[in-house]
Amino acid sequence: MEVVQEETAEVPDQEHPEVLRARLVDGLVSGGWIRTADVEAAFRAVPRHLFAPEASVKAAYADDVVRTKFDSDGTAVSSVSAPWLQATMIEQARLAAGMRCLELGSGGYNASLLAELVGPTGEVTTIDIDPDITDRATRLLAAAGYDQVRVLTRDGWYGAAEHAPFDAIIVTAQAVDLPPAWVDQLVDGGRLIVPLRLRGLGRGVAFERHGTQLVSRETQMCGFVRMQGAGAHPMRRLALRGDDIGLRFDGNYPAEPELFDRILDSPRVDIWTGVRLGPRVPFDTLKLWLATMFDGYCGIDVAKDAATESLAPEGRRPPGDAVVDGATLAYFTCPKIAEALYEFRVHAFGPDATTLAGDLADQIRIWDRDHRNGTDPRITAHPAGTPDRDLPPGRTLDRPHARITITWPHPDDPNATSHGSRPTPS
Ligand SMILES: C[S@@+](CC[C@H](N)C(=O)[O-])C[C@H]1O[C@@H](n2cnc3c(N)ncnc32)[C@H](O)[C@@H]1O
Structure with a gap:
């Protein structure tokens, strides 16, 4: 049964969006997902509930995913990702005022956080393959006051060459390969944040571009909705x-x-x-x-x-x-x-x-x-066709566009970083 709430009905204080948002952000900071003041300010500024009108205000401010579109099997194909994961990926992107950022997979909320970080002198472009999602994102961004975000309907596999180069590209659908466009459209030293599927396992990777290769800086376990279009690769x-x-x-x-x-x-x-x-x-x-x-x-x-x-x-x-x-x-x-x-x-x-x-x-x-005790593997990606002798030691997974090498550091390596994980889907 649908219940219509009268417009005059009072919202208890603890259910107020501002109160719930402050509590969510406090939790993201104390949990270590938000690490910098600028990212914290962005999360405090953007009203997440305006980008999840299908959910209750309480659900919008839970540290959880809000699923917004399903395929005929009932599998989610679009969502507003979980705040802990958005915070992790945005921190990894290392955005600053004046930078240009590309988001692949739209919803509006994440793009607004990015817009807060790059400010009026920066640029945010968000792409989705599904016109329902870009229509929705355009509408919600305008209503929340973020209509400076550029929304494009197309296959994100090819990026947006006409607005490149980008200081960071954030991919929010699970990828099994790394197409040349994502590397070519990134500045050297720029970051590509991408949830990769490695032999069926979801692993979020923050890559840095060095020439034609990508080198991981951080990884964490995470799930995401599947990639559609040219990069689709069903299991x-x-x-x-x-x-x-x-x-x-x-x-x-x-x-x-x-x-x-x-x-x-x-x-x-x-x-x-x-x-x-x-x-x-x-x-x-x-x-x-x-x-x-x-x-x-x-x-x-x-x-x-x-x-x-x-x-x-x-x-x-x-x-x-x-x-x-x-x-x-x-x-x-x-x-x-x-x-x-x-x-x-x-x-x-x-x-x-x-x-x-x-x-x-x-x-x-x-x-x-x-x-077992906290050494992360390093993941590097070279263009397909790179000879074995130019790859780092480790195991290489060959994809149509990329040779992805996983190198486990020696346990005594002082540069080994501890791994983060939270096994909830986006
Ligand atoms: C998790 S949702 C995006 C969440 C969003 N970034 C947010 O604000 O939380 C993933 C989106 O990726 C989109 N997508 C999947 N494959 C794509 C592709 N090849 N190009 C562009 N978008 C794609 C889906 O339509 C879906 O809307």
Whole structure:
């Protein structure tokens, strides 16, 4: 039932937009998401609720995403991103008065924050592929007093060459590749802030341009709505046991998927790793470590009501990561072994189950020894066609336009930075 509120109805003080906004910004500052006075001032100035008219004022000022458009499957294709993530990406962009900034993926709110930061002598251009979104953004920006923001309807994959060069480009849809336009339209030393999908894992990367290459300065775990247009690159899912279990591949779909038809009916190998962790301890660097080390890294999902007895002892569910090699499948679970203590355990099926289970367990142990305590990998991107000898050491993921190399610093490297994470989608 829809309830219409009378215009004269009093809003309790604690629900006032200004009060809610002040509380949200205080939380972003104390949580470390806002790090500089200028970004704090921008968040205090822009009325976020005016850019989320579909949500209540309270929901607009929650530190959470407001989804604004869905596709026919009910998946969000547009949203006002979560404030902690917007603050993180804007801080990473290092904007100052007079700079020129390009935002790919519009909504209006983020562009207004950018407009506050670059001021009247700077320029903000925002692009969306969807005319519904640009119409909405144009309307909301004008109503909130930010009509100096330039709104363009087009595929952001090609940027906006006529308004380049930009000091920063902020991409707000998930990308699997880095097209030449984003590098060419950036000043040297400028920042490209982009949520990348690396073998299915969402990782926000703040790159800096150095000539034709991009070098990461900061990364964090994050999810975003999918890229549409020329850069769209859907993942492929291989259904096992009816549709109860699925393996999700990001460009590395098995050449002979039928080999997996009855794989879960074969004998299972189980290996304890000896790697333990406490409750609610994040292990997103483990995921990225495994995605870096195994070409056959994929996601595994299990339906809520699926029978799980054959997957692991006591029917434990995998938290989502798997590896395939030929016709062999391995994944891990994290069963409780004592009060407030869990241990990674590997399971595998197929002709080389013992070998693949051993390899996966070894990589979990290496992550535990060398990378668990806060060393971020460095991510670099070179144009496609760059010879191997010009790439930094590490594992390279080849995309149509970019060679993306992931380099894990040696654990004793004094320049290694600690990693940030907050596994909520945008
Ligand atoms: C998370 S929303 C943008 C949020 C916005 N930056 C804000 O103010 O919070 C992502 C947007 O990216 C857009 N998008 C997806 N693919 C695109 C593409 N190739 N070019 C431009 N926009 C695209 C979607 O239509 C969607 O509106």
